Amino acid sequence: MNDSAKIIAENATFQAFFNSYIREAGTGHYIRTEDWIIENRSSILLDGPYIIELELLQQDIRIAIEVNYLSKVGRHVLGAALKYCQKGKQWYREEKLTLMMTLIQELHLITNSNSDHDLASHYDELILRLIGSYQTMKRYIEARMEDSQTLYSENSSFIETEQSLLFGHWFHPTPKSRQGMSYWQHKSFAPELAGSFQLHYFQVDSSMIKEECILSTESASDLLKTALIHSSPTLHIPKEAFIIPMHPLQAQWLLQQDHVKDAMNKGLIKSLGTLGKNYTATSSLRTVYRADEEYMLKFSIPVKVTNSLRVNQQHELKAGVVIARLWRKLSFNEYYPAFQMIDDPGYVTVDFPNQKESGFEVIIRSNPFPSGRDEGISSIAAIVQDPLPNQQSRLYHLILKVVKRDHLSIEEVSMKWFENYWCCAVEPLIRLYDEYGIALEAHQQNSVLDVSEGYPKTYFYRDNQGYYLSEHHKQVLCQMEPSLLEAPELFYENSLIQERFTYYLVMNQLFSVIYRFGADGLISEATLLEWSLDKLKMLEGELVGQGKQFVSSLLNEEKLSYKANLLTRLHDVDELTAKLEQAIYTKIDNPFLPLQKEEKCAKVISYTY
Known part of the structure; x- marks a missing residue:
């Protein structure tokens, strides 16, 4: 039972x-x-x-x-x-x-x-x-208790894995905190309940539109209008009209705001209601997806998810476009094709005088997982999540799939899986920071793997709020992409970058994978830590930039930086509105250090014989 x-x-x-x-x-x-x-x-x-x-x-x-x-x-x-x-x-x-x-x-x-x-x-x-x-x-658990095939299958589609996070962020004390959503709204808008919904559309006067897009074929507003027409071919939209989609939760909030009511009374904004085909929320709740659309859409919503009220801020709109431009100029992908960036090439919003954000901010995100290319795509969060009782994790199912196919032992497959994972999801991120001074907020939910063949093949990074550019590289990067001068908030001191990068890449992502292997009994944590330690030592010898200092700290520091989500919640810090978007950080023991000491002791003992 x-x-x-x-x-x-x-x-x-x-x-x-x-x-x-x-x-x-x-x-x-x-x-x-x-x-x-x-x-x-x-x-x-x-x-x-x-x-x-x-x-x-x-x-x-x-x-x-x-x-x-x-x-x-x-x-x-x-x-x-x-x-x-x-x-x-x-x-x-x-x-x-x-x-x-x-x-x-x-x-x-x-x-x-x-x-x-x-x-x-x-x-x-x-x-x-x-x-x-x-x-x-x-x-959520009550609704999905009998749905283990979809929750943990190694063959699940991208959106199925996005909907599978019943327990949420296990580095967080309140992983499913969603203040602002009524009980009845979860059925449609919560990804865990596999709901879908139409978007709410507004027609806005051209004088109020603010947009940017790096795509040469269409403007951001044209792209959004084209998507609506594609989903509703019989819908008549005037050629000159500017149509902005909105998450229904945000639309309900907007319709209660004085600045929106005033614009509607003046005929500058018109609510068109819900239109078009249904979209589905991804794991972030506010980014929505359709398998037959070329782009995802990321909205503000009036909901506090874990630490923060989820609002698209003006600087994030700009940052997404600037980074998309910069990424197209870097040669990084030529050398590391297994690493991919899911970029945000455009945005649209409604501009109100003397108002930084109007609430209409929409970010346009590339969709690399359309129908036909969406099988076996999973966030690392979905791969490492604890399973329901009497079930096995998605990682366990992935490993067993390869064991049966290739007739290898569980430990052999586990080691090879981890090696492939490291080569596409860990090492390229460290090298990106070393070569260009760009660190990414690559936690397990922002990290998506193509495991369609069993082993990790390609890593995809997503999140326009998670770019950290080193002040040390500012001159070179701005020469490469001058529009970076318009986004000074993207640049940080290396000490702060190292703190965050340590938490997001190592504590949150790498260690979550190591834990899952160990807890599932596939291969010991000690084996994977020792292998990672050897790789880090090799990298320390090869790197020459900021990455070298980062790796050196992982190898030598007694304590490593850790994002204290419990203390952040206790003190009610909204990291998206705090200075430097800074949550509370603390230090915890470095698990690499005991291995270093054991190696030194072993060498000393060997010298005595």
Whole structure:
């Protein structure tokens, strides 16, 4: 009998929250379960090999969590939750939701007791998002419990994998937080429920249109109009009309805004309602897709997803076009054809006087996965996501597919898969930073792999909010593409780039793949870390630019930068509106360092014989 959706959602929420807590709060000590049972004279049945015990000093509370899988890269699989009863002098099982509230209270009290802390505690907002995320996850799981073939199949299409992220971002304590969406709206607009919907269209006076497009054949507005006509051939649209599509959630918001109402009263904007064929949301919720369209569309929506209200900002519109121009001038793809950029070649918005963003901002994104080329395309997030109980992950199915086809061992296929993954999804990104000073926010959801042949073949990067250009390369890059001078916010100091690049590429993406292999029992994390370490050492010797310093830090630093999503949520920081779009960062132990020390010890021992 399957676990209920409630129990599964509660457990998945706890996995995400508690892993965030121990990484960011930096507390707790590990002990072997058999030693812990003897020490505490406990009769509770525990199967996991380890226990992590924490003392919450602010509340004088002790808790212990069973660890069913201890990860070297920091994402443990957790079991029973226990709390110590002072009165009875014994441990007992605790409800996981209740325990999460206790941990939030501890963070709140720590923040309030620290007079030097310049960020306030918004623990009530964190609790609201935690419960909202849990309830949303429960609903999605309930709807998709019997859909394992689509959720984890190695042959799923691009949009099927985009709709498969039931648990969401496992580096985040509230992975399915979606404030601003009503209960009834999820059925149509949430990708996890495989819904589809028509776009809402506005006709806008030409005097208010602001647009840019690098395509030589059509303007951005013409491209959008052509797409609508293609989906509704009988629809009559005046030749001179400017038509802008909008996500229905955003359209509802826009129709309530005074500046839009005023323009409508003046006849400058006209609401045409929902038109055309249906689109489907991708995993980001606000980018929409049709298999028969050449472009995806990325909208603002009045929804807070994980950390931020999802708004297309003016500088992002410009950045997408500028980077698309720059990318066409780089020769990088000639040398690294397995690495591809999904660019944003155009945008359209409605310009209002004295208003930075009007809410009408639409980003046009290339669609490399049309019908016929969309099979076996998956984000890394979908490949590494934990499966439902009694199921296997998409990575597991991919490996078994090749094992059966090529008659090789699981470990042989796993090692080759990881090598191919590294060659298209990790090394090219480091070399891009080294050669051109361009780092990408290449986390697991922004990273898409072509695994149609079983092994990773091509890596696709997507996200016009995630470009970091080094100030050190500014002169050369601006000479190559002068329009970069119009986007100064794209350039960052190398110290900040290194911090973010470490988190997004290594912590979030690379380590998630290593974890999944280990947790699935395909190949050990230690084997993959050692192989990665050797590759990084080789790269350190070959690189000559910013990438060399980046790799050197991965090899030698005691601690690595980590994006503290739990603390970002506790302090209610919206990273898209914060200075430098900066979330809260912390440091966690570098898993490469123990391997380095082991190698040194082995060499010393070998010299003594």
